[in-house]
Amino acid sequence: MRRLNAGGRIDRTKPLSVTFEGRALPAYQGDTLASAMLAGSVSLAGRSFKYHRPRGVFSAGVEEPGALVHLREGDRHEPNVRATTTEAFDGLVSTAQNAWPSLTADIGAMNNILSPVLSAGFYYKTFIGPFRNSTRFWMMCEAFIRKAAGMGRATTLEDPDRYEKRNAFCDVLVIGGGAAGLSAALAAGRAGAQVILVEQDFELGGAILSDPVGAPGDAWLSRVKEELASLPNVRILLRTTAFGAYDGGTYGLVERVSDHLKTPQSGQIRQRYWLVHAGRAVLATGALERPLVFAGNDRPGVMLAGAVRTYLNRFAVLAGQNVLLATNNDTAYSTAAELSRAGAFVTLADLRADPPDDALAIAKDAGVTVLTGHGVLKAIGRKRVTSAVITPVDERGRAAGSTRKVPADLIAMSGGWSPVVHLWSQLYRKPQYDAHAVCFVPCQESEHHLQPAGTAFAAATLDEVIAQGFNRGIEAARASGSTGEAGDPPPPFEAGPFWQKNQSPVWATRKADGSLAGKAFVDFQHDVQLSDIDQAHLEGYVSVEHLKRYTTTGMATDQGKLSNVNALARMAELRGLSIPDVGTTTFRPPYTPVSIGAIVGHEHGRHFRPTRLSPIHHWHMDNGARMTEAGAWMRPWFYPQADEDLQAAYIREAAHVRQNVGMIDVSTLGKIAVQGPDAAEFLNRVYVNGWKTLAIGRLRYGAMLREDGFVMDDGATARLGEWDYFMSTTTANAAKVLAFSEHLLQTAWKDLKVHVTSVTDQWAAIALAGPSSRALLNSVTDADLSREALPNNHVTRAHIGDVAVRVHRMSYSGELAYEIYIPAGYGQHVWETLHAAGQAHNLKPYGTEAMGALRIEKGHVAGPEIEGRTTLKDLGLEGLASSKKPFVGSVLRKRPVLTDPDRPTLIGLEIEGDGGAKPGSLLFQAKAEAKGHGEGWVSSTTYSPALGKNIALAFLKNGKARLGETVRVVNFVGGETLSARVVSHHFFDPEGERQNG
Amino acid sequence: MIRINCPVCGLRNETEFTYGADATVNRPALDEQETGPWLDYVFNRDNPRGWHKEYWHHVQGCRQWLVLERNTLTHEIRGCRLAREAGE
Amino acid sequence: MTHYSALSVLRNALSGNRSWGRAWRDPDPKPSYDVLIVGGGGHGLATAYYLAKEHGIKNVAVVEKGWLGGGNTGRNTTIVRSNYMMPGNTMFYERSMRLWENLSQDLNFNVMISQRGQYNLCHSPAQMDAARRRGNIMRANGIDAELFDREEVRRRLPYLDYSQAARFPIHGAIFQGRAGTARHDAVAWGYARGADRHGVDILQQREVTGYLWDGGRICGVRTSRGDIRAAKVALCVAGHSGHLAQMAGLRLPIETHSLQAFVTEPYKPLVDTVVSFGAAHFYISQSDKGGLVLGGDLDMYNSYAQRGGLPIVEHTLASAKALMPCVSRLKLLRHWAGVMDMSMDGSPFITKTPVDGLYLNGGWCYGGFKATPASGWCFAWTIAKDQPHEDNREFTLDRFERGYQIDEKGMGPQPNAH
Structure with a gap:
């Protein structure tokens, strides 16, 4: 192997520093790592997957099975890089992979000696082990197998590139x-x-x-x-x-x-x-060129003929001095002639007895010895080919005459093209x-x-x-509608022979009895031998997909680009069928492996998914809020003071709301404008409760079902005008409710004159809750907020400073409370205005955790309760459902299992002890064994500052009839069992005096 | 990448749309009290191999629901109309 | 039939591996069978195996249109787990897990059950609560489950993204140690060999084109290569259940969707367990060969195409990098899709049908592979005794009429959401 003094498409004025295994390779601009390896006489480039057989550069392209290396170091390290497609660059560092302790002395090569035992499917037949009902034995063996398998080593460092x-x-x-x-x-x-x-x-x-x-x-x-x-x-x-x-x-x-x-x-x-x-x-x-099958066809020094030609002409590398070419088609003749002219001693063995004269002329003109009707029976040499056994062959590629050994340091083969x-x-x-x-x-x-x-x-x-x-x-x-003149095609030029015309279907050289002269491979990376195909056939794995999966042929990193046709040809031969009758496996993307990072582009880290931010987000960040995920949104979770943790902060915040006044950013709630003459009718159909009587300036809580009768969402809707309603949904379900509404209006209810429009992003929303909320709000607006002018569940328009806002008097916390809807661009301004004015009223912001505590105290349901499997009755909302009108889900909600009186229904729990229960705990009768699915489960828990107790919302079988009972609350995964008393889920102010005050 | 020719917005990538459901099942009349028609509407499907009429929602475009005729074997599309204009 | 063992492998190796016999026969069909199973995937073959082994019904045929295991058995991501919380599911999947744990021994075929564990990551307090409920139900039913906090997950899976840049921070995980993977093709082959050993006829390359009727009763099938009579016909053709049911005049609560899967080039061990991302439909494991196996989402639209669309390729790979930033420079080797029976509540059917003589096993959604042993076991029971076993009692077609939706995710009757 050597670099020629002249020729090639490399730039000899630009030498590059390229190393493999610490060894400097002579490389120039325009080389690949593989051409540099060959120029540097590297014959051992890697090890195969299963038997760790030595592998050299085999091809000059994407199909390379052998010369796979580790490229670069540190966080730019990349495994399984094909040397043949790696453009040489200055500073290229590459090392061998899948070999230990070194490429030349690889312990894994022991597998090669055991290869008869490790034949196709051996692992399905062994490692089963003597123990029943246990996978231990296999897993012990597997641990070794996993370490031996794989090819290159992956880095665990983050990719620095973009x-x-x-x-x-x-x-x-x-x-x-x-x-x-x-x-x-x-x-x-x-x-x-x-x-x-x-x-x-x-x-x-x-x-x-x-x-x-x-x-x-x-x-x-x-x-x-x-x-x-x-x-x-x-x-x-x-x-x-x-x-x-x-x-x-x-x-x-x-x-x-x-x-x-x-x-x-x-x-x-x-x-x-x-x-x-x-x-x-x-x-x-x-x-792509196909290999031929003969004993030792995987030895370093055995290459594809077209690749040898590429290295010679494009990279000016002569891959061998004593070259034996084996072919079944005309294309190798150009290669032979050009190698000979470059100074190699070339013998061409053509499996065909009678190659065409024009091909023969090309070889003979260049001084190539052509042996027609000859094949390579065996390549000899361990880490590098040294010689080969050639033989005259019959029309099936079987030895027909005396064999002889010829010296060769390169065997170039062409088994046809795919x-x-x-x-x-x-x-x-x-x-x-x-x-x-x-x-x-x-x-x-x-x-x-x-x-x-x-x-x-x-x-x-x-x-x-x-x-x-x-x-x-x-x-x-x-x-595509282009009409321009295309002119004539560029005139053809003179080129070497193509493969299609005189191709022989013979793809292997075998002994006279049809056997091989040694290990002959179809898949060079996965070490699938021709004998493995034979064994798969014996065992009945004869369909191409079984063959592939049983022997693993075609499943290596080249995905069968080299191996498929030869494997199919052998199976066809064994079954007495033609290749088309045997068929081929399916081609799947990608054509060649692609980096995951490339397809991901920018969408990683923080940009993996979009993040939605409230218009008031930056205030929360500036004021020390800890944020939490709510679907795509970020919401303030709590606002720690000093070194408060979550527990301390939410208890303080919730208590503060009940004693003074708090404010929370509720901009993330879904908001839908429902407008048109049939708006009330539409609401009547999607909500379980009635809307025809809602007066302008009032609002009402509603619940809606899915078509199958389970609860989908809840929220308040305000009537702003004759045909103008403002619906709010939960943060999580906003998109779903809107799409569902649009679907109904555009498909089933086309006659309704209603528009539904998402206005979530148009409105910021702030909830102001607590006994001082009215006083605070009064100090910043001229609207009449008196109990008489604006009772609970009423709406009014107002100004806060210069900003026109809407004030919805409604309460989620159970306190005297208002939701203020503000044009989004003014959200933070109004928040700050309220915050400043609030200092006189001891106003504190609170987060979603405190909001959760407040709503649990009131027994309001939320996401953990409306979890897709609960009915109105389960949630204690049966009373909302109108019996006077049909609505979405009104028929299917009456199916027997949904109306079973024994279903778990919403109750409250007072937890004994100091620690409180965990959501997701199961409920059992006090004395029953804790097994099975339990009598119910805990959905939401909190410490109630108002009651001074740990409480929970839970679902309990026939719960309404069991108030006063003591149940066991078991958290198996937390190793904790508690006792709790069943109570009404309206823990705090059940009469609603505070919110109506 | 399926490409859908929205009657309002023109040819767009499937990523702007969400798939809805079989468009051959008709929602029973609002006042239908029998369970059977509702069960059939909500749960049962022809699920054909081949041409399929189905709802898609141009959720990141005009927000119109569309009725597509799409082949479930090849993903080829041969018709796309606004749902509100599609016949029963 | 050769008994497989290290010894038999050695003995055959010494004789050049030329004396192996067929793993299963390639018989001509008999004119009639007691039970004819349509579909030679894992479920159909397992059903045949347990019919013969557990119920002594050996005059059984499995009819397959292509090659054994060529449907979803050979296309899935090989995950085995029993972390189901809905009554009706929990004990069924646990039966499956227990059958898996002895399957290699039972079949004398190494199906490579590897219980390296599965983590379901949680990315919010609400997800932790939901995971706790699931874990508690598992434990209360005798199934192993552990709930880990962020620090414990970090100690065990240090290669995930715990940085400030993570869009969905890891709050913790629910872990099932007995979960893991199995070698999917081997499951089909092992059951085929086991069924064959009990006398079951496996008939490949025969597509069922219709049924034979005796009045209102099905009494056999028409195939692309002739009619075959049978007292009972059992469908195990998930992905195509709707099509075969339609020939019998049934409409099913099923839509067919394609689900994508991905494998990278092989690498030395990097991921030892199964890790499921809680913020997207994504999970990752590493095969014994070294390829990272990535499970993605449905393409969302009805499809029988068995090939995936580009948007889900992008989503899946983005999920991989979001979860494990170090995969960025690793390379995707192959991606494909399988066609799923997506049922209206995300749970399967193992049941008699309203048509006399016809039995249905389908609607597996994503869960088919892990269910294979119990699916075969329970379906065999149902066919043999004409009534369901306790563990598949709820997997009936009339459950929607009753309102018994077995909805693990609470998503409602939207097949592509399960």
């Missing part, structure tokens, strides 16, 4: 920047379409880049690139992978913006996720088998959004590649 997501729209998306894709982009671009061309490599050209520098393709490529660059409607994305094709003409791309640098430049992102909405798309993804059909198959269905081209191909159907072209569609000549690309490009442009 990512972004971008939406894009185009008429034509061209996937692949080789001859077909370039032609498609050119045609569509000339026609005037908006084009996005994506190429996963860092250069355009595709297979042209693997041709020798100066070959005719170069001129073609530069002409086309130049013209594309001149078209402003064509956007070219390099280092970008189209990983998935999705519904609606949408494609997911990941652009690796900075992965070719040591670290992203300041302010730059690492990767960008593109969500492309395309009018049409062209699949010009080319084809079109890259992944995106097409993700979108439509499984590809069809083309027996002539010996590969699976996509179908072309005119109505398809994604149209294949070039070698992805098994084009047989370069003329076809260019013509298909160009035509698909024009059609796609026309489909």
Whole structure:
């Protein structure tokens, strides 16, 4: 292995510092890590998954199974990085993975000796252990298996890099920047379409880049690139992978913006996720070469022939001096000739007895020894191939004559090519088998959004590649309405042989009796041998999906790009079927693995989900509030004084409200304007109680059910005008209630003249509660707030300073209280006004925890009680339901289980002892055994400063009849059992004297 | 990404919408007192493989409920109307 | 039939692994069976196994349209747990857990039950309270559950996001130590081999296209490859229950939705347990092979497509990074979807149907895999005795009429919300 003195598409004026396992590699700008490894004579690059067999660089692309490494260090460490697609950069540090203690002396390689025992499915048959009703034995074995499995080591550090997501729209998306894709982009671009061309490599050209520098393709490529660059409607994305094709003409791309640098430049992102909405798309993804199957075909030094050619021509690296090429098609002939011209000693073994003359001429002109009707039976060498056994073969690839050993430090193989059909198959269905081209191909159907072209569609000549690309490009442009003149396709150039015409279906070299000369692999990363396929067949795992899952073939990081066809071919052979009859497994996104961070973009940390903030939020933050989550909202939980904890703070705040006056930000409540001549009728239908008699200027509490008769939400609605109602919902259910209302009005009740509009964000709301609330409010407004002018459940308009507000006299706390609705932009101003004026009245802000304590004292239900499984009767709200009208849920709420008198119903509990109970505790009869689902459960608890007791709201079977009974309150997970007395849930001021005062 | 051609707003991503329910089940008349029709409306579904009429809500757009004809096997859409204009 | 053991593996290895026999036969169908099960997934195969083993009913066929385990058995995220709180669910799932704990031994097939535990994270005081209620019900029913505070979770799962930047701070978690994972394909294969050993005929590549009727009674099925008679026909085709029920004239309280799952490239051990995020529909575990297995949400719209939409791909990966910031540089290897029977209350059906001779097992929502053993066990009981077992008593079709909705989340009759 060596770097040639001249040639290649690398920039020899820009040497780079690149290391693998601490060893410096000779690298230049334009290299990949793999080409640098080969240039540096690194033959051992990694270890396989199961048997830890030595692995070298095998391919030159995304299908690489062996040369997977750890890249970078610290928080930018990345495992399982394919050396073959890693662009070399200055300061690149890479190390080996999945080997211990070292890559060269890996203990895990012991598995290789045990491989007959570790054959397909062995773990299903062992480790069961002698113990019944216990998984211990397996779990003990599993602990070792887990440590041995996996490939690279993941970092546990947070990623320092940034990512972004971008939406894009185009008429034509061209996937692949080789001859077909370039032609498609050119045609569509000339026609005037908006084009996005994506190429996963860092250069355009595709297979042209693997041709020798100066070959005719170069001129073609530069002409086309130049013209594309001149078209402003064509956007070219390099280092970008189209990983998935999705519904609606949408494609997911990941652009690796900075992965070719040591670290992203300041302010730059690492990767960008593109969500492309395309009018049409062209699949010009080319084809991947397949391996041949023979003993030792996984040894370092065995490579794909096309990859060897790529390293030679693009990177000026000769991957071996004594090269044995094994092929079943014409493409290897160019490789052979070019290697020979570069100074290698080349022997070409062609499984075909009678290769075409033009191919033979290419090899012979370059001095290559061609052995027709020959195959490689076995590769020899441990950590590097040293020689090979070759044999004459019959038309089935079986040895037919005397074998001989030839020296070789590189075996290059070509088992045919597979079109890259992944995106097409993700979108439509499984590809069809083309027996002539010996590969699976996509179908072309005119109505398809994604149209294949070039070698992805098994084009047989370069003329076809260019013509298909160009035509698909024009059609796609026309489909989007682009009418510009596309002109003629770029004239084809002279290219080497293609694979489709003379491909042999033989994919393995075996001994005369059909057996193999040693371990021969179909999946190089998962170590699936041909014998594993045979065993799966013996055991009846014959469908392709069983085969895949039982042997794990095709499940490695290359997802079967290399292994699938050979595994299917063997199964077809064993079952006496054709390959299409055996079928293929499903292609799933992503085409190649994508970083999670790229798809996430900005949506992580605090920005994982939107956060909704009240208009008064900043005051809470400035005044030391501790905040809590309430759905998407942040709400003040409590306002600690000095070093108060939650418990101390909420008790103080709740007591303060009952003794003085408190204020709480209730802006997060859902607010819906219900307007129109049929507004009252609408309310009558969605709420269980009646609305026809509500006078203007009054408000009423209401409860609504789901269609199935369980309680959905509750809240107060005020009548502001003849046709104008103001509905409030709980914070959690605001969106649901609005969508439900809109649904009913737009589908079932189209005749009702009502508009429902969310005004949650338009209004800030402040609840002022406590005996001094009237006095405080009087001091800032001229409205008449007297008991006579504004009794409980009445509304008035008022001014606080210059701000026009609405004052709803209503009480959740049970105190004399007001809710003040303020245009949102003035929310904080009014809050501050009230706060300042409140100092004369000993006003304190309070949070949601104190609000909870106050409502529990009053026995009001909230989220913990309206939990989706409770009925009006369960909640003690049966009295609200009107019997005079139908409403949502009025029929289904009468189903037998919902009306069972034995259902748990809302009661209060007075907890004995000092600690109080925990919500979620279960209730049991005082003397019964504590097991099963209990007689009920505790929903909300608090210490009641007003009563000086620990109290709770709870649901208890037939609860109303059990007042006075003592029950057990068991919190199993907290290890605590308490006693409690069953009481009415209206703990405090049941007559409501305070709120009506 | 399903793309829905809202009659009010034009072609938009599915992420602006929420899926509602089967649009072939009709809500019984308000004064229907029998349990059967309500049970059928709330719980039972044809659940077809293939074309399906269904409600979607343009919740982050015009807030109109739409009736889509969408194929449950391919996700293809062949019709989209405002629910308030869709026939029974 | 070979008894599987380390010894049998060794013996076969020495003979080049060329003497293994079929794990199950590939028989021709008999003209008639006592019970014909439609659907060769975990549930159907388990039902056949327990019919033969527990009830001595061995003249049984399992008819599968594709390959065994090709539906949701082979598409799920392999989680096993029994943390259900609604009466009707709790003991059913606990029966399943107990069957799991002896399943490898019972089947002589290592289904790799690994009880590495599951954490359900809580992100608010209200979620902690709800978790406590669930945990208490589990404990009161003899099921293991523990409630951990933030510090304990942090000690056990140090790689989650405890920073100030976390959008949904972790308040604590409910933990079931006996929960974990199993090897999903092995469950289908193990039951298939076990059923076959008891004489059950497994008939693959036969799609049921209709029923044979004797008056108002079903007495067999039409398939793509001929008619097969049976005294009782039992559906185990979750995802497609509606379709097969419709052929029998039944409408079900079920919608079909697709649920997505994801796996990353394989890495050395990083996540030892199952961790469920309480702020989004997301959970994560790591397979024995090393891939991080991510469970996402439904695509929300009815679908039979078995492939997922991009919005949920984005949501799921965002959830992964929100929960575990260090996954950012790890790579997604594959994502797919399964089609779920989403029932109207989130709970399943194991029941006789109003059609004579037809039995239904379906409506599994997300919960099908973990239920496999008990589902088969209870369905076999129901078919054999023509009445439900105590543990599947409530899994009837008439529960909506009665008002007995088994709604673990309290979401109401909205299938995509469960």
